[in-house]
Amino acid sequence: MKEWKRTHTCGELRPAHVGQTVRLNGWVHRIRDLGGLVFVDLRDRTGLVQVVFDPAIDAELHRRAGDLRVEYCVAIAGEVRRRRPGAENPKLATGEIEVFAHALHVFSPSKTPPFPINEENLQVDEMVRLKYRYLDLRRPAMYARLELRHRVVKFIRDFLSERGFLEVETPILIKSTPEGARDYLVPSRLYPGKFYALPQSPQQLKQLLMVAGVERYFQIARCFRDEDPRADRQPEFTQLDLEMSFVERDDILNLIEELYIGIVEQCSSKRVIKPFPRLTYDEAIARYGTDKPDLRFGMELCDLTDALRETQFQAFRNVIESGGIVKAIAIPGCAGYSRREIEELTEFVKRFGAKGLATMALTEEGIRSPIAKFLSEDELQAILARTNAQTGDLIAIVADTPRVVHEALGRLRQRMGIQLKLADPNLMAFAWVIDFPLFEWDEAEGRWNSTHHPFTAPHEEDIPLLDTDPSKVRAQCYDLVCNGNELASGSIRIHRRDLQDKVFKLLGYTDAEIQERFGHLLEAFEYGPPPHGGIAPGIDRTVMLLTDDETIRNVIAFPKNTAMVDVMFGAPSPVSEEQLRELHIRIVLDEDDAERHGARED
RNA sequence: GGGGCUGUAGCUCAGCCAGGUCAGAGCGCUAGCCUGUCACGCUAGAGGUCGCGGGUUCAAGUCCCGUCAGCCCCGCCA
Numbered sequence: 001m002k003e004w005k006r007t008h009t010c011g012e013l014r015p016a017h018v019g020q021t022v023r024l025n026g027w028v029h030r031i032r033d034l035g036g037l038v039f040v041d042l043r044d045r046t047g048l049v050q051v052v053f054d055p056a057i058d059a060e061l062h063r064r065a066g067d068l069r070v071e072y073c074v075a076i077a078g079e080v081r082r083r084r085p086g087a088e089n090p091k092l093a094t095g096e097i098e099v100f101a102h103a104l105h106v107f108s109p110s111k112t113p114p115f116p117i118n119e120e121n122l123q124v125d126e127m128v129r130l131k132y133r134y135l136d137l138r139r140p141a142m143y144a145r146l147e148l149r150h151r152v153v154k155f156i157r158d159f160l161s162e163r164g165f166l167e168v169e170t171p172i173l174i175k176s177t178p179e180g181a182r183d184y185l186v187p188s189r190l191y192p193g194k195f196y197a198l199p200q201s202p203q204q205l206k207q208l209l210m211v212a213g214v215e216r217y218f219q220i221a222r223c224f225r226d227e228d229p230r231a232d233r234q235p236e237f238t239q240l241d242l243e244m245s246f247v248e249r250d251d252i253l254n255l256i257e258e259l260y261i262g263i264v265e266q267c268s269s270k271r272v273i274k275p276f277p278r279l280t281y282d283e284a285i286a287r288y289g290t291d292k293p294d295l296r297f298g299m300e301l302c303d304l305t306d307a308l309r310e311t312q313f314q315a316f317r318n319v320i321e322s323g324g325i326v327k328a329i330a331i332p333g334c335a336g337y338s339r340r341e342i343e344e345l346t347e348f349v350k351r352f353g354a355k356g357l358a359t360m361a362l363t364e365e366g367i368r369s370p371i372a373k374f375l376s377e378d379e380l381q382a383i384l385a386r387t388n389a390q391t392g393d394l395i396a397i398v399a400d401t402p403r404v405v406h407e408a409l410g411r412l413r414q415r416m417g418i419q420l421k422l423a424d425p426n427l428m429a430f431a432w433v434i435d436f437p438l439f440e441w442d443e444a445e446g447r448w449n450s451t452h453h454p455f456t457a458p459h460e461e462d463i464p465l466l467d468t469d470p471s472k473v474r475a476q477c478y479d480l481v482c483n484g485n486e487l488a489s490g491s492i493r494i495h496r497r498d499l500q501d502k503v504f505k506l507l508g509y510t511d512a513e514i515q516e517r518f519g520h521l522l523e524a525f526e527y528g529p530p531p532h533g534g535i536a537p538g539i540d541r542t543v544m545l546l547t548d549d550e551t552i553r554n555v556i557a558f559p560k561n562t563a564m565v566d567v568m569f570g571a572p573s574p575v576s577e578e579q580l581r582e583l584h585i586r587i588v589l590d591e592d593d594a595e596r597h598g599a600r601e602d
Numbered sequence: 603g604g605g606g607c608u609g610u611a612g613c614u615c616a617g618c619c620a621g622g623u624c625a626g627a628g629c630g631c632u633a634g635c636c637u638g639u640c641a642c643g644c645u646a647g648a649g650g651u652c653g654c655g656g657g658u659u660c661a662a663g664u665c666c667c668g669u670c671a672g673c674c675c676c677g678c679c680a
Contacts (some may be wrong), residue, residue, distance in 0.1 A: 028638075030641085032639045032640060032642050033636085034639095034643085035636035035637070036637035038639095039638080041640070048640095051638085052638085052639095054637080056637090070630090086638090087639080087640090089639095092640080095640090112631060113613095113630095114613075115613050116613065116614095119613090120616065121631095122613075123614075124611080125673095177680095179634085180679075180680035181679050228603095230674085230675080255608090269631060352676085384620085451680085504627085561673090563672080
């Protein structure tokens with residue numbers, strides 16, 4: 001290696017280097033063999049440079065260059081020369097110069113890669129990319145993602161360090177507390193029949209750090225949740241976990257707002273809207289039908305309930321009389337939608353519980369609508385006025401319970417915003433959503449659930465409602481949303497033992513359960529816990545938004561696929577009898593499982 | 603647990619909806635030619651159990667059933 005060690009990187013060479021003899025290390029990106037002259041684009045992580053093999057310099061070397069193949073890992077030594085006039089390549093940062101090789105060393109040859117490394121815009125089957133992830137990551141676009149992620153995390157570390165935060169590591173092997181998502185379990189060898197769990201988040205640990213007097217904590221924390229995957233989810237993912245003592249909500253909101261403005265402005269070329277709008281949960285639901293609205297476009301939900309209270313259209317009237325609501329959105333420019341296209345939208349909203357979708361197309365010739373004949377002129381005018389629809393728009397109306405109406409129209413709004421390209425891809429439209437309800441009623445279980453988590457503090461003035469109407473208690477919690485994604489979630493925590501007990505009781509925990517699951521935290525809270533609160537932004541999603549990726553997998557170096565399989569390593573995999581014996585574990589498969597997956601290593 | 607889409611050469615795809623020259627294209631690969639290319643060019647060639655199994659038919663990438671795999675979504679994600 002020593003005599004071939006590089007003096008320069010490929011991407012840094014400029015006309016200023018002309019005349020210098022340089023050594024370069026890298027991979028053969030592309031070869032153009034003209035017979036009498038061989039051009040090789042040499043690539044390292046900094047970029048590309050053109051190397052020329054000229055028989056006039058060394059005939060034998062020129063011959064050997066002809067044997068090079070793509071992705072060979074090589075060193076070359078040569079002289080930097082300015083390119084002859086007209087031969088410059090403005091597409092390359094190094095395009096004004098080239099390196100005339102006088103020596104070549106092949107560190108290692110390469111088989112032909114299973115997919116092209118040198119084609120930027122080729123969409124390759126993700127299964128193949130994941131299997132050969134080390135080759136996928138060689139592609140400059142993928143390296144750029146790793147690099148961006150590094151810069152984002154470094155910015156976070158610097159930003160918080162400057163503000164007095166301490167980065168503290170918390171354990172990966174902790175205790176299973178069967179709240180929320182399914183835990184990943186790790187069997188204990190020393191304690192037969194007992195298990196550790198991987199943290200879904202360091203939630204309780206960071207609160208204990210506040211009791212410990214750390215005051216300002218953060219961690220780039222790996223979290224594990226055994227739930228079914230999605231494009232924006234992985235079984236393990238990374239959060240910026242953060243907690244502060246002696247603060248109130250706005251201290252955290254202001255800090256994170258400044259942090260995210262910094263991330264976007266320092267690490268990307270996207271725009272942010274400052275300051276971040278703040279919406280209450282109720283407002284977000286009412287206007288956008290979701291608690292994670294995409295604010296890059298309008299198309300807000302309009303309430304038609306009042307205007308249609310006396311309507312003769314039974315479908316609406318029945319809904320309203322039984323306590324439901326009627327809302328609408330005006331979808332711009334879609335008045336020309338065919339029956340088939342409208343039918344497709346109807347199917348879409350039905351997936352979210354709507355019984356149907358009423359539409360009114362505002363064409364040049366007037367209103368085209370299957371329901372117009374059931375509505376009075378006043379009612380039609382009210383709908384037009386409230387939706388502020390213009391000629392050419394398609395008004396989409398859903399009548400149902402508030403929950404269904406908001407879900408269906410909220411999803412339709414988001415989908416159409418993207419489909420109609422109303423959302424500026426260069427804009428990061430952040431917003432805070434605040435004042436979530438502390439509890440939500442769980443129909444299936446017939447009890448209250450925490451909207452955020454059971455340590456979330458209620459608003460002071462709402463505490464009396466805990467005894468009278470828990471559904472009306474607002475939580476001191478907050479979500480950071482951006483472009484229709486939830487990026488972060490946090491809250492001011494309960495630090496009073498009596499209040500915490502009261503909340504646990506409301507959630508239906510018995511004293512024994514409270515003791516078993518939260519005893520350690522509650523005991524700590526008997527030793528002078530400070531008022532505290534925190535937040536946990538998702539790092540993967542943050543980076544994914546900055547890179548415009550459709551999936552979180554693209555910003556994770558070694559992700560799992562949607563079957564939760566690591567196709568490069570082949571994990572999960574069977575383990576040996578010996579390993580199982582040590583862990584006191586016996587595999588019990590039912591017949592279907594046994595047929596589909598062997599769980600033992602033979 | 604449920605739904606949708608996809609599966610043809612190493613890669614990206616056409617062919618399927620009207621079953622019968624349907625084993626095809628581009629890129630890549632191999633060989634030859636080529637001294638200013640930069641997606642080099644030109645010539646020739648190799649390469650496919652059309653995901654797998656079954657069925658219908660004289661005949662199946664093509665139609666039917668099942669199954670596997672991938673992606674997306676619903677449920678789930680305190």
